[in-house]
Amino acid sequence: MRIFIAGGTGFIGQALIRNLIQEGHSVTALARNPDKLGVLSSHIRPVVGSPLIAGPWQQEMASHEIIINLTGSSIFTRWTPAAKKMIMHSRVASTKNIVQAIPAQSASPITLINASASGYYGFCRDEEKYEVDLPGSDFLASVCQAWENEALQAQGKARVVLLRTGVVLGKNGGALATMLPAFRLGIGGKLGHGQQWFPWIHLNDLTNAIIFLMNHKEIHGPVNLSAPKPVRNKDFTRYLGQTLHRPTFMSVPKFAVRLALGELSSVVLEGCRMMPGVLLENGFTFRFHEVQSAIEDIVGKVTR
Secondary structure, eight states: OEEEEESTTSHHHHHHHHHHHHTTOEEEEEESOGGGGGGGGGTSEEEEOOTTSOSTHHHHHTTOSEEEEOOOOOSOSOOOHHHHHHHHHHHHHHHHHHHHHSOSSOSSOOEEEEEEEGGGGOOOTTOEEOTTSOOOSSHHHHHHHHHHHHHGGGBTTBEEEEEEEOEEEETTEHHHHHHHHHHHTTOOEEETTSOSEEOEEEHHHHHHHHHHHHHOTTOOEEEEESOSSOEEHHHHHHHHHHHHTOOOOEEEOHHHHHHHHGGGHHHHHHBOEEOOHHHHHTTOOOSOOSHHHHHHHHHOOOOO
């Protein structure tokens, strides 16, 4: 298939491109700086441009069967008014430009696979959240709603799939790479009380799930991308410590997390018990159900 990716230079995007190349697909990647694609650039067609700015890339995109939008500035920064504006704008404006570039009529059916996040559901304590559930009311939930609503404007021109992604675990990037230095030093620990749910997915399962959704034309709308067995923060901490043979008795008090992260602290202190209802109902097979096996695959089972 002919696939156009916006956001291909990131941690998830590069892994997805590698998987797509292995599957034999023809990939075009939109990038402000194609050099960030590294060796991948010799196996795909890089297009210079930004999804935030309308331009010639929109004509390039229109000839593809699958459009994957993974763009958006990082939420992991202090949420000043300016940062909030950029978090919202980078997602909504880029999606709007992509939707506008989808032709009203095409020789082949078009699919738009658009990123979203588990933050759509807000803070849900112990309640399991499936794709049919209502959104939360905090800032991140409002971002996800606006993001998804913009993508849904493509309905009538394309099949629209909304990827509500949990915390992605993988090598050389993502949340785990940020955590590992402290844990390897033996100073890693749970955040706050540690009871908050941690919806996670292995990078390998995530990229395979996206390809699964490309091929299953009957699936549309929101899809939760998370492993079928979410864990609490304290259990994730324990498993990571056990794998590395490092102590995890330390914890970061709530007040310290709030002092360091401000409003963003609510995301890591509250969590969400998101479940992959649509993927399971449609027969997707997860390679990594248990977080301990995912951690061992990524960091390697450490021997004493």
